[in-house]
Amino acid sequence: MTKTALITGASRGLGLALARALAADGWRLLLTARGADALKPVADELGALALAGDVADPVHRDRLARAVHDRGGLDLLVNNASGLGAVPLPPLASYPLDVLESLFRTNVLAPLALIQATLPGLRERRGAVVNISSDAAVGAYEGWGGYGATKAALDQLSNVLAAEEPDVAVWWVDPGEMNTVMLADAVGAGEAAAAPGPETVVPTLLRLIATRPASGRVSRA
Incomplete structure (x- = not known):
């Protein structure tokens, strides 16, 4: 049976690299x-289905859930789409709270909402959820407090989901620094260019999907 994956943030970076690898393995993709x-x-x-939109928008998430249902369920949900927040990265003492609230909607509430919407199909097919985290979720990096707080919240949601849903594999993955537009926005193009490309993370993700280890936090390192 052909396996189906939904990948958010699939037009560039890690989402695009993973989509290409899964397509090469014969997966049916919703991007x-x-x-x-x-x-x-x-x-x-x-050869994938493209549904453009903002995952923070409930109407768009409903479209994605309907597309999953129309294709008979889901084997893999990859919550890769993410926002950076305020730029230049501000200290928490002056972090704009409206920006932080919006960031939580994108980085925490949207992934959880997509999980809720697709969970019946994931349960039925003993599927998997990959939530893309960050080392900023566990490290105290100046300027990264807002972004890191959202990823820490996503980590804990993943942790509890894994305990509550034993038939669904849940991995929250810290890919490390990658040469992406987001990193360039945060630290500058020169420093970002020195980081590994997102394609270097794909073997770790493919190994998880293929071998299905116990749910948990995974670091590329």
């Missing part, structure tokens, strides 16, 4: 990202 112009060529390349 989403905010920019339709960037997402369409990816979907055309991979």
Whole structure:
């Protein structure tokens, strides 16, 4: 039976790299990202269904859930889409609370809402959830408090979900620094260019999916 995956933030970076690898393995893909112009060529390349939109938008999440249902369920949900928050990275003492509230909607509430919407199908097919985390969830890095707080919350949601849903594998993955647009926005293009490419994380994710180890936090390192 052909396996189906839903990947958020799939138009670039880690989401795109993983989508290409899964497509090469014969997976059927549902891909989403905010920019339709960037997402369409990816979907055309991979023979995937593209549904552009913001995962923080409940209407868009409903569209994604309906698409999953129409395809008979889901084997893999990858919550990769993420926001950075305020830039330049501010200290918590002056972090804009409206920006932080929006960041929690994107980085925490949206992944949980997608999990809730697709969980029946994931249970039925003994599927898996991959939530992309960060070392900022566990480390005290100046300026990364807002982003790190959202990833720490996502880690704990993943941890409890794993305990509550024994038939669904749940991994929250810290990919380490990657040369992505987000990292460049945070630290500058020069420093970001020195980081490994997101494709270097894909073997870790493929190994998880193929071998299905116990649910838990996974670091590429």
